[in-house]
Amino acid sequence: MMSKVFIIEHTSKEGIDVSTASSFGDIVYVFQRGERHVSAFKHADFGCTVINRLKSLNFNPERDYMCCTGSMIAIVVVFIALAKTFPVLRVLMFNSVDNVYVERRFDDALFLNDSIGVTNGCVQ
DSSP states (O other), rough: OOOEEEEOOOOSSOOOOOOOGGSEOOOOOOOOTTTOOOOOHHHHHHHHHHHHHHTTTTTOOTTTTOOOOHHHHHHHHHHHHHHHOOOOEEEEEEEEETTTTEEEEEEEHHOGGGOOOOETTOOO
């Protein structure tokens, strides 16, 4: 089965192009344009709503990606909820130098690995 690229919601800013993310899989919006949903400022409710929606959309953290675009508050809340729900997270982050999305994988091993300079939650 082909990977999916999940985007939390359509952005309100003009000129944000997510087309290069489609090289990683089919683009799927968690919330459709104009769809009413709980505010990201209601962190627990928003995180739970997104996790439930992702599950209903058959999100598979081993196969699919979350694309970092849109509201920073929404992105942070969703990523915290995902980290608490799934052991692995595949993320697409925009590289503005090359004008493409690049893949990053987050899992427990990343944060337990001393080679990245993290000790007791603090960057050295």
